[in-house]
Each structure stands twice: as C-alpha cells, then as structure tokens.
Amino acid sequence: MSTTYKETTLQPMAKKLIDKLQTKEAVIGVVGLGYVGLPLAVEKAKAGYHVIGFDVQEERVNMVNDGINYIGDVVDEDLTEIVRSEKMFATNDYSSIKDVDTVTICVPTPLDIYKQPNTTYVENSSKEIAKYLHEGTLVVLESTTYPGTTEEVVKPIIEENGLVCGESVFIGYSPERVDPGNKSFNTKNTPKVVGGITSSCTAAAAAMYRNVLDGDVHEVSSPSVAEMEKILENTFRNINIGLANEMAILCNKMGIDVWEVIDAAATKPYGFMPFYPGPGLGGHCIPIDPWYLTWKAKEYNYHTKLIETAGEINNSMPEFVVNRIMHILNEEGKPLKGSNILVLGVAYKKDIDDYRESPVLPILEKLDLGGADWTVADPHVREFKYKNTIQTTRSNVTEQDVRNADIVLLATDHNDFDYELISKHANVIFDTKNSMKQHSSSIPYYKL
Secondary structure, three states: OOEEEEOOOOOHHHHHHHHHHHHHOOEEEOOOOOOOOOHHHHHHHHOOEEEEEEOHHHHHHHHHHHHOOOOOOOOOOHHHHHOOOOOEEEOOOHHHHOOOOOOOOOOOOOOOOOOOEEOHHHHHHHHHHHHHHOOOOEEEOOOOOOOHHHHHHHHHHHHHHHHOOOOEEEEOOOOOOOOOOOOOOOOOOOOOOEOOOOOHHHHHHHHHHOOOOOOOEEEEHHHHHHHHHHHHHHHHHHHHHHHHOOOOOOOHOOOOOOOHHHHOOOOOEEEEEOOOOOOOOOOOOOHHHHHHHHHHHHHHHHHHHHHHHHHHHHHHHHHHHHHHHHHHHHHOOOOOOOEEEEEEEEOOOOOOOOOOOHHHHHHHHHHHHOOEEEEEOOOOEEEOOOOOOOEEEEEEOOOOHHHHHEEEEEOOOOOOOHHHHHHHHOOOOOOOOOOOOOOOOOOEEOOO
C-alpha cells in the first residue's frame, strides 16, 4: 500500500516553503469550513498567517465573511477580529488555490448505506485543488478515512497535471482530533500526528503545524500510519463503549446498578479506564471511523470481528432504550402508544450543538413506530432535521412541560437542564446518562 521513500536531504522547494512558513509569509488555504476546518482556519489566522477558506456552501462563506460564527469551538470574537483585520476570508471559488502555499482538506468522509467509505468529497476537493495548484505547494488531508486514502486517492489526482510528489508538490496526512465541547483540549493545544509521502512532505507539513499549534507535532513514517492511528483512537473508544453498553444491558437484567459498578472499578489506580454506557453513539467519528477499517480489512481477507461486534452492540442501544421505556410505562400502567414523552437532548454529547449521528434520532423513529407522542428539548440545538423535516426544540423546559410528560427521557446530560425542577415535577424519569445522580427524588426513577 505505502509508496513512502526517504530522500536524504530536503527538496529545494520544500526548504523554500518551510522558510515561508517560519516567517509567516505563506498563504494558508483550508478546504471545508465545518467543525474541523473553521477552528483550524481561525487558529492559522490567529498565528499570523493570511488564510483563505473554501467551502461549497454559500451560506457558510457569507457567514465567515460577515464575521458570524456557527461552530461552538470557535470564539465569536476571534472570528470577528481576524475577518475585520483581513487575515482571513472565505470563498467558493477554487481558483484562489493559485494564491495559497499550503492547503488543508477538511471535508466529510461519510459511509454509504452499506457502511462503505464514501470518498466523493475528498476526490472532488482534490480535483478542484489540482486545477489551480502551483509548484511548491503543500497539500494535507485531515479528513478521517481508511489507511491508504492519501496515497491511493489524493496523490494520483494531485499529480495528474505533471506535479511530482516530494519534488514539486508535497502531500501528507494529519488526522483531525477535534473533541467538541472539551474545555481542556482544543485545536490549538492538542498534539498533532503528521505523516508525509516523503520526508520532505512530512517536514513541510510538520513545519506548518508547529508554527500554528501549541501541542506537540509527532512525525510518523507515512500517511498510512497517521491514517491508521486515527482509526485506532476511535476504534478504541468504540469497543470500550460497546463493553460498557453490554455491561449495562446485563446489569439491568441482573438488577445491578452499572454506574455504581463502573465507579467502583474506577477506584483501581492501574489497569482500568472508565467508559460509560449511554443511549447509543453519536458524532461523525466514533460510530463511523471503525467501519472504514472493517471495509479496508476485506482487501486483506481479514474479518474485524471485535470491531463489528462492538458496532452491533452500540447500534442496538436505541432499541434497548425504547424497550426500557415500554417496560417502565407498563410498570406505571400505561402503554407506549399515546404516551407523552419529553426527550431531553438531541445533541450526541453534552453542552454542544452537534447532533450528527445522534442516537436520539433512531430513538424518535422507534417511538413513532410505537405510537408515542414526543417533544424534544435542547438548549444547544434549536432545530434538527428528522425524516427530511425540520423539527424545533424547546430551549427551556418548564414545570408544565415536565408535568405533562408521562415519562422524561434524559438522553443528553447538558449542564443547562434544570435537574432540580425535573426531579420535583416529573411523573417518571428514565436517565440514560446518570445525570440525576446528585438529585434525590421520590418519584419513579430508572437508570440505564
């Protein structure tokens, strides 16, 4: 797979590019201004570079150029200031690629209905970049994908017009490590992994990140190593969350509190890392990335049994949640059909506005099939797409909202929810995140 080779000295064009990066004369391009691309573009501009952002969505382009932020991990004032000072502008015209010295690709890599990687966005972006790319430019892919994408998909497209990787153009991979809502680690201070197709490619990419970020930059021998390590990161979490979810299912059958079990195990100072169960996995990384590896492994006649089993367990959690709701309502003498269910949270994670791949969406579908009536409240997600329609959420949960619900489903543990109000006025609570552990209540209370 890997075609990596090592030259003994830096190529002249790479050295020239690195010099421009160190003096901040280089112009930086970022393709894709979403959850990964916009924070990266902002940090590059804050570091002193002139940045051009590219996005096919005109609404995003206009918002950036108006200094209007739409990503939770970007500070509003930072974006406003760098746009006002003309350190950054956005466009959907790829011809501006001719003006940049480096370009980072941060576009989606979704799965199709057969759980196979869809590299269309990467391919299309690479083709648009290749049209206007000039000698001496660095191209870095950040989109999470299967090992081999940089060399098998991006490199051939970039070289179509006669540029030679490692000599007249430099290509590498550096996985994004964005953790939305994390108060300790962000784009600026999270360590970076960089793997170039040649050592000059690696050196150029590492120089760019070292001049932007505070976190360490760890160089690896090839893009494939960097691509694989990102898959390992998220597969590690996927499998361990799968174990926690399976423990929750078993503990429920045995009448044991799984949360107490995990807290007890976490007292061991070595050999154990706590992972917690929930209503299912969400976000664009953990539920998606392991399937890239499963698909790629088939080329080598290998079946990733552990990864697929963990995926099956995690994907089954929405159904488990709805079955629990039915049993809980039955205990209260009510059927699922016609019951009013207040769902607290549609974001896949606490205190963020991202509901991509949220397990709440399949939960709502199963509630619909059971004839239930539901209302969603989420202070961070004002509206969400459900079955090709836009649903509006309640931003504030009132006492009457809680009283009117036959059961309150705590699906996301946002800090903004008034747990005291919920504990006092709910008829029944089903808590999938153990978010009510600090609030005593005399009403029927069930945990995952």
